[in-house]
Amino acid sequence: MEGESRTQKALVKAAIDMFQQKGYQMTRVSDIVAAAGVAQGTFYNYFRSKEMIFREICNDFMEQVRARFVLRTQHMFDGETSDEVRENLHAVIRDVFTIYQENLAVAELLFREGIGNGGLFKEIYEDILNLFLDLIREQVEKGIAKGFLHIDDPEVAAVFLFGMFERTLFYFLLVRKNRDMEKLEDKLADFILKGLSFEG
Amino acid sequence: MEGESRTQKALVKAAIDMFQQKGYQMTRVSDIVAAAGVAQGTFYNYFRSKEMIFREICNDFMEQVRARFVLRTQHMFDGETSDEVRENLHAVIRDVFTIYQENLAVAELLFREGIGNGGLFKEIYEDILNLFLDLIREQVEKGIAKGFLHIDDPEVAAVFLFGMFERTLFYFLLVRKNRDMEKLEDKLADFILKGLSFEG
Amino acid sequence: MEGESRTQKALVKAAIDMFQQKGYQMTRVSDIVAAAGVAQGTFYNYFRSKEMIFREICNDFMEQVRARFVLRTQHMFDGETSDEVRENLHAVIRDVFTIYQENLAVAELLFREGIGNGGLFKEIYEDILNLFLDLIREQVEKGIAKGFLHIDDPEVAAVFLFGMFERTLFYFLLVRKNRDMEKLEDKLADFILKGLSFEG
Amino acid sequence: MEGESRTQKALVKAAIDMFQQKGYQMTRVSDIVAAAGVAQGTFYNYFRSKEMIFREICNDFMEQVRARFVLRTQHMFDGETSDEVRENLHAVIRDVFTIYQENLAVAELLFREGIGNGGLFKEIYEDILNLFLDLIREQVEKGIAKGFLHIDDPEVAAVFLFGMFERTLFYFLLVRKNRDMEKLEDKLADFILKGLSFEG
DNA sequence: TATGAATGAGAGTTCATTCAT
DNA sequence: AATGAATGAACTCTCATTCAT
Numbered sequence: 001m002e003g004e005s006r007t008q009k010a011l012v013k014a015a016i017d018m019f020q021q022k023g024y025q026m027t028r029v030s031d032i033v034a035a036a037g038v039a040q041g042t043f044y045n046y047f048r049s050k051e052m053i054f055r056e057i058c059n060d061f062m063e064q065v066r067a068r069f070v071l072r073t074q075h076m077f078d079g080e081t082s083d084e085v086r087e088n089l090h091a092v093i094r095d096v097f098t099i100y101q102e103n104l105a106v107a108e109l110l111f112r113e114g115i116g117n118g119g120l121f122k123e124i125y126e127d128i129l130n131l132f133l134d135l136i137r138e139q140v141e142k143g144i145a146k147g148f149l150h151i152d153d154p155e156v157a158a159v160f161l162f163g164m165f166e167r168t169l170f171y172f173l174l175v176r177k178n179r180d181m182e183k184l185e186d187k188l189a190d191f192i193l194k195g196l197s198f199e200g
Numbered sequence: 201m202e203g204e205s206r207t208q209k210a211l212v213k214a215a216i217d218m219f220q221q222k223g224y225q226m227t228r229v230s231d232i233v234a235a236a237g238v239a240q241g242t243f244y245n246y247f248r249s250k251e252m253i254f255r256e257i258c259n260d261f262m263e264q265v266r267a268r269f270v271l272r273t274q275h276m277f278d279g280e281t282s283d284e285v286r287e288n289l290h291a292v293i294r295d296v297f298t299i300y301q302e303n304l305a306v307a308e309l310l311f312r313e314g315i316g317n318g319g320l321f322k323e324i325y326e327d328i329l330n331l332f333l334d335l336i337r338e339q340v341e342k343g344i345a346k347g348f349l350h351i352d353d354p355e356v357a358a359v360f361l362f363g364m365f366e367r368t369l370f371y372f373l374l375v376r377k378n379r380d381m382e383k384l385e386d387k388l389a390d391f392i393l394k395g396l397s398f399e400g
Numbered sequence: 401m402e403g404e405s406r407t408q409k410a411l412v413k414a415a416i417d418m419f420q421q422k423g424y425q426m427t428r429v430s431d432i433v434a435a436a437g438v439a440q441g442t443f444y445n446y447f448r449s450k451e452m453i454f455r456e457i458c459n460d461f462m463e464q465v466r467a468r469f470v471l472r473t474q475h476m477f478d479g480e481t482s483d484e485v486r487e488n489l490h491a492v493i494r495d496v497f498t499i500y501q502e503n504l505a506v507a508e509l510l511f512r513e514g515i516g517n518g519g520l521f522k523e524i525y526e527d528i529l530n531l532f533l534d535l536i537r538e539q540v541e542k543g544i545a546k547g548f549l550h551i552d553d554p555e556v557a558a559v560f561l562f563g564m565f566e567r568t569l570f571y572f573l574l575v576r577k578n579r580d581m582e583k584l585e586d587k588l589a590d591f592i593l594k595g596l597s598f599e600g
Numbered sequence: 601m602e603g604e605s606r607t608q609k610a611l612v613k614a615a616i617d618m619f620q621q622k623g624y625q626m627t628r629v630s631d632i633v634a635a636a637g638v639a640q641g642t643f644y645n646y647f648r649s650k651e652m653i654f655r656e657i658c659n660d661f662m663e664q665v666r667a668r669f670v671l672r673t674q675h676m677f678d679g680e681t682s683d684e685v686r687e688n689l690h691a692v693i694r695d696v697f698t699i700y701q702e703n704l705a706v707a708e709l710l711f712r713e714g715i716g717n718g719g720l721f722k723e724i725y726e727d728i729l730n731l732f733l734d735l736i737r738e739q740v741e742k743g744i745a746k747g748f749l750h751i752d753d754p755e756v757a758a759v760f761l762f763g764m765f766e767r768t769l770f771y772f773l774l775v776r777k778n779r780d781m782e783k784l785e786d787k788l789a790d791f792i793l794k795g796l797s798f799e800g
Numbered sequence: 801t802a803t804g805a806a807t808g809a810g811a812g813t814t815c816a817t818t819c820a821t
Numbered sequence: 822a823a824t825g826a827a828t829g830a831a832c833t834c835t836c837a838t839t840c841a842t
Contacts, residue, residue, distance in 0.1 A: 549796045
C-alpha cells in the first residue's frame with residue numbers, strides 16, 4: 001500500500017472511477033489506462049488482469065473498512081441512560097455514514113458488482129456482507145443482554161438493520177445525490193429504536 | 201403479450217434462466233438459443249437485440265407486479281384496533297413475500313442488474329424503486345393520519361421499509377436459500393412497528 | 401472427414417500452406433483466414449484455437465499415413481531370392497517416398513514443428529516417430545529371422561533407417577527441391593542392404 | 601569473443617538454456633534476463649535484438665565446431681588394412697559423438713530451430729548442413745579412391761550418413777536420454793560399412 | 801418462420817524494444 | 822554499464838448481429 005508508485009496509484013484511481021461510471025464489465029482496460037494517462041501495456045506491469053485490479057481494490061477497501069467498523073460498532077448500544085444509548089447509536093450511525101461517504105466510490109462499486117456479473121465477485125460481496133452482519137448482530141446481542149432491547153432474534157434484526165443502512169445510503173447518496181445526511185442519521189436512529197412507533 | 205408463440209415463450213423463459221444464472225453481461229445470445237432449443241438466427245425474429253429482450257422481461261414483470269402491489273399495499277396500515285393493524289400489516293408482508301417468491305427469478309434479475317452494468321438498466325431499476333417507495337409512503341402517510349404511526353418523515357420511512365424488505369428477501373432467499381418465510385414475516389412486522397423496542 | 405464443409409476445407413488447406421511457409425508460431429490466424437478467404441471469426445466456428453487446427457491436421461495425417469505405412473512396410477524384406485528381396489525393399493522405398501511426396505506439406509510441417517516450439521507438439525512428433533520406428537523394427541526382425549539380414553540390434557537399425565529416410569527426403573525434396581527420386585530409391589536400397597560396401 | 605564481460609557471458613549462457621528449454625519463439629527476453637540475473641534493459645547493451653543473440657550463439661558454435669570437425673573427419677576412412685579402416689571410422693564416430701555431446705545444448709538448439717520457425721534461421725541451418733555434407737562427401741570420395749568403398753554417388757551417401765548421425769544422436773540423446781553412446785558407436789560403424797549386411 | 805454459417809469490430813493480453821535515470 | 826518502468830503494435834479470441842437459404 002505504502003510502496004505504490006505514482007503510476008500504480010493513478011491506475012487504481014482511474015479503475016475505481018471507470019468501474020463506478022461504467023460498471024466492471026463495461027469498463028475496458030483501455031478506459032482505465034486512458035483515464036490514468038499511461039499506455040495500454042503499462043496496466044499489465046502492475047496488474048495481471050482486469051479482474052485482479054478489481055479484486056485488489058475490493059480487498060483494500062475491505063481491510064480498511066473492517067478495522068474502522070470494528071472500532072465504531074463497539075459502542076452501538078452502549079450507555080446507562082436512555083439518552084446515552086440514543087446518543088451512542090447516533091454517533092455510530094454518523095461514523096458509519098462518514099466511512100461510507102469517504103469510500104463512496106468503492107463502496108458503491110462493491111455493492112453494485114458484488115451482486116451482479118453472474119457471481120464473478122459473489123464471494124467478495126458475501127464476505128463483506130457477513131462481516132457487517134456479524135458486527136451488527138454482536139452489538140444487538142449486547143443490547144439485549146443489557147436489557148435495553150427487546151427482540152428475540154438478533155440475527156434477523158441484523159439483516160433488517162443492514163438492509164436499512166445499505167439501501168438508505170444507496171438511495172440518498174447515489175440515486176438522489178444531494179441529501180442532508182444529518183437529519184437522516186436522526187431518523188435512522190429513531191426508526192432503529194422504535195420502528196414506526198406504533199401505538200394501537 | 202397474449203399472442204406470444206411457443207418459440208417466443210421458450211426464448212423468454214430461457215433468457216430469464218440464463219440471465220439469472222450468469223448475469224446479463226455473461227449471458228450470450230447463444231446460451232439463450234441453446235436453452236430454448238432454437239437456432240441462433242431465430243432469436244432475432246423475435247427480439248431486436250439482447251438488450252431488448254432484457255427490457256421486455258423487466259417491463260412485463262413491472263406491469264404484472266405493479267397491479268398486484270397496488271392492491272396489496274392498500275391495506276398496509278388499515279384497521280381500527282392495534283391487533284387489526286398488526287394483522288393487516290402482517291397480511292401485506294405475506295402478500296409481498298409471496299409475489300416476490302412467485303417472480304423470484306425476474307425479481308432477483310432486476311435487482312441485480314438494475315444497479316450493476318454501469319447504469320445500462322438504471323432507469324428500469326429506478327422506475328420500480330420509485331413505484332415501491334411511492335406505494336409505501338402513501339400507506340405510511342395514511343397510518344400517520346389515522347394516528348397509529350408517530351413518525352415525521354414518511355418518505356424516509358418508506359426508504360427504510362423498502363431497504364428492509366428488499367435486502368431481507370435478497371439475503372434469506374438468495375444468499376441463505378432458507379425459505380421459511382413465515383417466521384420472517386412476524387419479525388418484520390414487529391420490527392416495522394416497534395424497531396428494536398428500545399426502553400431506556 | 402467426409403462431412404467437412406467447403407469453408408472448413410479451405411481453412412485446413414490455408415493453414416497447411418501458411419504453417420509450411422511461415423512455421424506454426426509465425427503464422428497468424430489472420431494469415432490463415434486471409435488465405436482461405438473468410439473472415440477472422442469464421443476460423444473459430446471450426447476450430448477452437450490455432451493450436452487445435454494444427455493438432456487436427458497432424459492427427460488426420462497420422463491416421464492416413466499409419467494405415468498406408470502398415471500395409472507397405474509389410475513386405476519390406478520379403479522374398480526368397482536375393483533379387484526378390486532387393487526388389488521388395490525397392491518397392492517399399494518407392495511407396496514410402498510416394499506417400500511422403502503426396503503429403504509433402506503436412507509431412508514437412510510435422511517434422512519441422514514436432515521438434516521445435518519448445519515441446520508444444522513434442523508428443524505428436526514422438527508418437528509418429530515411434531510409429532515409424534516400430535514398423536521398421538518389426539520388418540528388420542523378420543529379415544533377421546529369415547536369415548537375410550545379419551545385424552544384432554534391430555531397434556538401433558530402425559533408428560538408422562528412419563534417420564536416413566527422413567533426412568534424405570527432407571534434404572532432397574525440401575532443401576534441394578528438384579531431385580530425381582527414382583535414382584535415390586536405388587541408392588537407398590543399396591545402402592540399406594550393403595552400407596558403403598566396405599571391403600578391406 | 602575474447603573480450604566478453606561477465607554479464608555478456610551470463611546472457612549467452614542464459615539464452616542457450618532458455619532457447620533449449622522453451623524454443624526460440626517461446627523464450628522471452630525477460631526469461632533470459634531473469635536467468636542471467638540482470639535487468640531487462642541490460643540485454644540491449646549487449647545484443648541488438650533477440651534474433652541477434654540467437655545468431656551469435658549459432659555462429660560461435662559453427663566456428664568452434666567447424667575447426668574440430670575438419671580435423672576429425674580427416675581420417676574417416678583412412679587406414680591400410682580392413683581393421684585399420686574400421687578402427688579409424690570408429691574413432692571418428694566417437695569424436696563426432698563427443699563433440700556433439702559437449703555442445704549438446706547449442707547443437708540441439710540449432711537443429712531444432714534451424715528447420716522450424718518458418719525459415720527464420722534456415723540459412724544458418726543450411727550452412728551447417730552443407731558444411732557437414734561437404735566434409736563427409738570428401739572423405740567418402742577418398743575411401744572410394746582408395747578402393748575401400750564401392751559406391752557410386754558420394755554426395756548421396758553423405759546425405760545418408762549425415763541423416764543417420766543426426767537422427768541417431770537426436771533420438772538417443774534427446775528423446776531417449778540414453779547416454780550409453782559406446783555401443784551405439786560400434787553399431788553405427790558397422791552399419792556404415794555394411795548396411796544391414798544382406799546376403800541373398 | 802426457421803436456420804446456422806459468416807461476419808468483423810473490439811476485447812484482453814503479450815512482449816520486444818526504448819530511454820530517462 | 823546498468824536499470825526497469827513505460828511503451829504500443831500486434832496478437833488471439835469472443836460474440837452480437839446479419840442474411841442467404
